Amino acid sequence: MKKYGFLFSGKWIGIFALTVVASLICLYLAQWQMSRKEALDFSNERISLNYDADPILLADSPELFSSPHPDLRWQQVEMAGTYLADQQLLVRNRPYNGLNGYEVLVPFRTNTGQMIVINRGWVEAAFGDAAATATPIPQPPTGEITLTARIVEGEIDTGASPVKGQITSIDLPEIAELTGLDLATANYGVMASESPAPASAPVQRDKPEQDYGPNLSYSVQWYCFALMFYVAFFWSARQKVRNDELDAQLAAELDAYYSQFYDAEGNYIGEVDEEIIRRRMEFVDDMPAHMKSIVRPKPPKKRSRPTDEEEEDALVDKLL
Incomplete structure (x- = not known):
């Protein structure tokens, strides 16, 4: 778990605190929408039970x-x-x-x-x-x-x-x-x-409609938003770990590549002009982060089953 140690840095603790605050706001809004739904349910129930009941x-x-x-x-x-x-x-x-x-x-x-x-x-x-x-x-x-x-x-x-x-x-x-x-x-x-009824009277309004409104769906949406903040936080942390691993892999491959031009004492033994090699090394060192991602090696795709050639080679090896 050492690779996740950055989560205890000030920056990531602050991000997590903002995540918690944002999720709490979403939970509050979800409860508010649910309370409005309950008020509508109460009003609708009163109409159903009381409006046409005997006096x-x-x-x-x-x-x-x-x-x-x-x-x-x-x-x-x-x-x-x-x-x-x-x-x-x-x-x-x-x-x-x-x-x-x-x-x-x-x-x-x-x-x-x-x-x-x-x-x-x-x-x-x-x-x-x-x-x-x-x-x-x-x-x-x-x-x-x-x-x-x-x-x-x-x-x-x-x-x-x-x-x-x-x-x-x-x-x-x-x-x-x-x-x-x-x-x-x-x-x-x-x-x-x-x-007795008068000859004329003001207009009587119609029976109130039972309105259930969209509050239940709004409440569910706010609960989902609260969860999504945590999903986004942990996804970002996982992406940082993955990027750090790719950076380390890239650094190792570059180090292996450029080390072939020098012996154990640091003497240049390459056939290409050393100045060109040095410029290439400086170019990689100075490369911005968004450019380094271009040269990151892509992880090999995992195949669910071996290819036909691999199966044929395995069969030949078995027979031999």
Whole structure:
């Protein structure tokens, strides 16, 4: 193993350290991609299990909107109460089917006194009138109704300043502050049905698609990259050993060749002008590394089986 002793030099220790750092970065990115895949898997599972499940009664689980329940995302909840139409808000910059529009939020007071933000659906933005905010918005039904809504987590604050009657995200604490109502701030409801149903209502979005994404393949690729850094390191070390062996072989062959021109005492005994021999020796000594590789002897190719001539010679030798 002495020929691999260069691995303990400062240069190669530094290269190995960079290899380790690069592989760790790849492993981190692989884990990050895997965590994104797991998040998508969780989201897809919630859609499969909860979106079309039978509604549960809010009266039986009054904490559904006031505390986090990620495992119940998209679960339908049935409640009774009245809309607070005078506190309606629009969430701007919400595209749907290639059109820009708004989502309509209306607080809902249940018969038990809870106040929950309900997303009644989507309306298209108006065009041609700078003062207009949206096309005519269908008003929520008045009086007491029975409402079925799906549980969805609140969104994060985008930091944008709201304008009157509009917000940029469904940030429930911000909505509670704007309306002055004691709203549930963990989850809001996406309307599924209203009874009695109004004559018109905002557009209901389609069922969310289950998107599995490319994160698993990306994660596998990063794991492969982490392994490839080590493969490249050890391949480079093996190549250096091979090149050193070829250099030593070349030096031995050159030494054997030029030693024939001198006797044991160092006297020149060749037939060619000694100056020519010396120039040739100096030329080899001064030859750059990329030029020395040209004159390196190539290792003989290994044959899997002897040639016909070799077999015939072996047979003759055996008979003799």
